[in-house]
Amino acid sequence: MTEAIPIYRWRCAPTHLKTQRQLAALGLRPNGQDIAGVLPLPKQGDRVAYLFDVNLAAPKRTPSPAQEQALAKATLAHQIKAAERRGITREELDAIGDPGPAWTDPAPVSAPVNAFADVTHVNAFGAGLEQEGVER
Structure with missing residues (x-):
């Protein structure tokens, strides 16, 4: 006889799931464990989130150097295709060199101007908040 998977309401699942x-x-990663619970997603129709026990989870595996190299190659190909869809050719991507002094010398950042710095806080009746004893 199989055990039923518990269904938890939104924000009511135990903290270890x-x-x-x-x-x-x-x-962490689920490490092949069975689903410990189901969480129906609000306003998502029939979609659910599967919950796993943290105590049975294992650390993420680290990729090998060959896997990292393959991932970097695939990411570069994806970025090149995305740039070409936006009208940038591969030659233009390869030609990008030194961006100039604008990237190495930080420009002085001025403080943002507060347009309401001198405005006295007024409630709906026109009286200042300081007069009503409200502390800010």
Whole structure:
């Protein structure tokens, strides 16, 4: 006889149950464990989030140098295709060199101007808040 998977309401799941994204943020992976719970997503129709037990999760595996190289190559190809869709050729991407002094010398940043710095706070009746005893 199989056990039913518990269904939790939004924000009511136990703290040791996490989604795959939450596990990934913690540097963990589900490690082949069964689903420990289901969380129906509000306003998403029939979509659900599967919950996994943190205590059974394992650390993420580190990729090998060959995997990292393959990932970098695929990412570059994806970026080149995206740039070409926007009218930038591969030659233009390869020709990008020194951006000039604008990137190495930080420009002085001026403080933003507050247009409301001298305005006295007034409530709906026209009286100042300081007169009503309201502390800010």
